[in-house]
Amino acid sequence: MPKREIDYNQMFTLAVSAFGVWFALALQMAHTTSLLKFLGVNSTQLSFIWLAGPCTGFLVQPIIGQLSDFTWTKYGKRNPYIFTFGILGAISLVILAFSTSVFMAAIMLWIFFSTINGAMEGIRALTSDMTPDPQKTLAFSVQAVASGVASGAAALLPWIFEHIFSHSTVNMHQVPWSLKLSLLTGAVVITVCVVWQVRRTKEKANMRFLLLRAIKNHLVKKTLSTYKHFFLDAYHNIVDMPPVLRRLSIVQFFTWVGMFCMIMYFSLSLAQHVYGLPTTASDTTTNATYLGMLEKGMAWSGVAFGVYQFSSVFYVLILPKLAEKFHQEFLHAVALFLGGLGLALTCFIKNEYAILYCMVLVGIATGSVVTMPYVMVTSQVPKSKVGVYLGVLNVTVTFPQIVTSIFLGPLTVYIFRNHANFTVFLGSISIFIAAAIMLKQHRTAEVAAAEAIPQTKLEMVYAKVSQWFGGPGSEEDK
Numbered sequence: 001m002p003k004r005e006i007d008y009n010q011m012f013t014l015a016v017s018a019f020g021v022w023f024a025l026a027l028q029m030a031h032t033t034s035l036l037k038f039l040g041v042n043s044t045q046l047s048f049i050w051l052a053g054p055c056t057g058f059l060v061q062p063i064i065g066q067l068s069d070f071t072w073t074k075y076g077k078r079n080p081y082i083f084t085f086g087i088l089g090a091i092s093l094v095i096l097a098f099s100t101s102v103f104m105a106a107i108m109l110w111i112f113f114s115t116i117n118g119a120m121e122g123i124r125a126l127t128s129d130m131t132p133d134p135q136k137t138l139a140f141s142v143q144a145v146a147s148g149v150a151s152g153a154a155a156l157l158p159w160i161f162e163h164i165f166s167h168s169t170v171n172m173h174q175v176p177w178s179l180k181l182s183l184l185t186g187a188v189v190i191t192v193c194v195v196w197q198v199r200r201t202k203e204k205a206n207m208r209f210l211l212l213r214a215i216k217n218h219l220v221k222k223t224l225s226t227y228k229h230f231f232l233d234a235y236h237n238i239v240d241m242p243p244v245l246r247r248l249s250i251v252q253f254f255t256w257v258g259m260f261c262m263i264m265y266f267s268l269s270l271a272q273h274v275y276g277l278p279t280t281a282s283d284t285t286t287n288a289t290y291l292g293m294l295e296k297g298m299a300w301s302g303v304a305f306g307v308y309q310f311s312s313v314f315y316v317l318i319l320p321k322l323a324e325k326f327h328q329e330f331l332h333a334v335a336l337f338l339g340g341l342g343l344a345l346t347c348f349i350k351n352e353y354a355i356l357y358c359m360v361l362v363g364i365a366t367g368s369v370v371t372m373p374y375v376m377v378t379s380q381v382p383k384s385k386v387g388v389y390l391g392v393l394n395v396t397v398t399f400p401q402i403v404t405s406i407f408l409g410p411l412t413v414y415i416f417r418n419h420a421n422f423t424v425f426l427g428s429i430s431i432f433i434a435a436a437i438m439l440k441q442h443r444t445a446e447v448a449a450a451e452a453i454p455q456t457k458l459e460m461v462y463a464k465v466s467q468w469f470g471g472p473g474s475e476e477d478k
Contacts, residue, residue, distance in 0.1 A: 010130065011139055013200045015146040017082060017123050020193025024089055024186040025116050026151035029053070030305040031158060031179055032109065034267045034298035038175055038291070041102045047409030049102075050264055052110045054401035060117040061394070076203035078126035085118035086194030090187040097175060097183035119194070129203070144370070148313035155305035157182035162299035176295050244380040245392060247441050248373055252396035254434035255336065255369055260404040261427025262343055262362070265412065266304070268420040271297025274352055279418040300352050304359045311363025316371055323375070329442035332372040336435035339365020344428035347421050365431065 036046055064081055073080055092112040099105040123143075131139045161178035175183075271277040277293040315335075322331055342361025349355055377393050408423065416422040 010201070011142055013197055014123070014127050014130070014139065015142045016193050017086075017119075017197035018143040019146040019150040020190040020197075021086070021089075021116060021119050021123060022147035023150040023154045023193075024093060024112075024190040025120075026154035026305075026309070027093075027157070027182055027186045028109070028112060028116075029151075029263055030155040030302055031182070031267070031298060033264055034158075034294065034301070035096075035099075035175060035179055036102060036105060037268065037294055038179070039099060039102045039105055042413075045102065045409070047264065047405045047407075047412075049106045049109060050260075051402060051405040052106075052113045054398040054405065056110065056113040057117050058395070058398040058402070060114050061121040064118045064121045075198075076201070078122045078129065079198045079201060079203060081122040082119050082126065083194055083198045085115040085122065086190055089115040089119060090191045093183045093187040093190075097180045097187075099175060123197075126201070126203070130201075144316060145313055148309055148316065152306040152309035152313070154182075154186060155302040155309060157185060158302045159299040159306075162295060178295065178299060241392060242380060244376055245396075248376060248393070249396045251332075251336075251434045251438050251441075252373060252393075253400045254430045254437065256397055256400040257404050258340065258343070258427040258430035258434065259366075259369070260401050261408065261423050261430065264404075264408060265420040265423040265427075266346075267298050267301035268294075269297075269347070269424045270301050270304070270352075270355075272419070273347070273421045274300070274350055274355070279420075300355075304346075304355055307356045308359040308363035308366055311360045312367035312370070315364045315367035319367065319371055327442060328372060328376055329438055332368050332376075333435050333438035333442055335365050335368035335372070336431055336438060339369075340428045340431035340435060343431060344425060347425040347428070 032050070033046060036049060041049065064085075067081075075083075089112055092108050092115060096105060096108040096112065099108060127139050127143065158178045161181045162176075164178075268277075271294045272279060275293040275296045277290055277297065319331075326334075338361045342358040342365070345358040345361075346355050349358065373393060373396075411426075412418065412420065412423045
């Protein structure tokens with residue numbers, strides 16, 4: 001029996017939980033570097049601590065997805081995971097706000113990213129469970145808009161609190177009050193949103209029957225065999241991946257290397273080349289003036305991140321109309337080029353307000369990055385394996401982040417001599433490379449299509465002539 005349509009109140013409720021999760025995640029993505037710098041981390045340690053995000057995303061989401069598929073409680077199937085991980089994420093934010101050492105912050109970041117990935121996977125799975133196929137696009141689009149608004153609002157918080165507490169003294173090995181209150185606000189937001197969603201969402205109980213039947217069929221005895229086949233299937237799916245994924249994988253690699261360079265070092269870059277923080281003070285310092293420069297860089301990077309997040313929301317809203325007029329590869333290549341251009345310009349512009357205009361271009365690229373690859377994959381892979389290949393596509397997002405986290409710290413310290421500006425510019429070059437590869441793939445597809453047209457017409461003419469002359473003769477011969 002097909003699923004009945006869910007009402008818009010339920011769709012809004014599902015989007016509320018996504019808002020809370022992305023609000024908390026955006027706080028960390030935009031301000032983790034600044035937080036660690038205030039606690040005295042050096043640039044080499046910084047990149048390794050950043051491994052928390054991609055590694056936990058790579059591991060936690062598939063595991064939670066698998067576990068929740070075979071879970072049923074009186075509270076539902078996905079809700080227990082969403083609630084548990086959401087509350088744990090809020091608690092980790094509170095502890096992180098009062099961290100007094102790099103080690104303590106690093107541990108809490110790994111816990112936070114693990115819990116946030118678990119909650120995110122539960123929300124996505126719940127949305128898929130409760131939404132009929134005709135409404136899935138709308139439901140996930142609503143969540144995309146909610147996540148973009150949440151990310152923009154969260155990025156702005158430290159700037160707002162920095163102005164409120166501009167008179168406060170910033171001390172080394174202490175999280176400033178502007179960032180501390182932002183983290184506490186994030187904990188409140190994710191708690192309220194998750195509790196709201198869990199209380200207002202009632203999962204259907206028919207999955208309990210399916211679970212009991214699976215247990216009756218000795219599911220536990222077949223676990224090892226099931227996982228063996230699972231990993232064999234995963235291996236074959238990767239080896240035999242469709243051409244669209246092979247083409248996208250190289251584009252995704254350079255795209256996310258560039259994006260991660262920005263995420264990790266943009267706030268430090270602003271502190272250095274806009275607010276005058278010396279590169280020699282980028283690791284540890286007890287100078288109150290330098291700490292003030294670092295705080296200003298953190299706050300304004302939040303404003304810049306907010307601008308590009310809000311810009312990405314507006315671009316996603318007009319993207320369907322653009323996709324009707326332009327080819328997908330061409331549209332994505334242009335967006336990546338604009339993003340690379342905007343990010344490169346931030347490395348040369350010293351006016352903080354002019355930088356915000358550059359971030360609008362980065363927002364266009366971001367909107368395309370979180371949309372177009374998924375459109376390309378879902379429209380060109382077998383329908384029976386859409387979920388499998390979306391999982392493979394997620395690997396093309398997390399793998400370059402892991403690689404970047406390993407090598408970027410030593411590169412910044414030993415090659416760029418702590419100039420974060422150079423690291424951000426490297427990210428823009430990487431995005432330019434991704435745009436060039438995407439454009440080349442588009443041109444190759446255009447040439448192939450142009451060469452196919454005359455051949456198709458020739459075949460049509462040949463078939464027509466054969467019908468006129470050969471067809472009747474054949475009938476007469478018969």
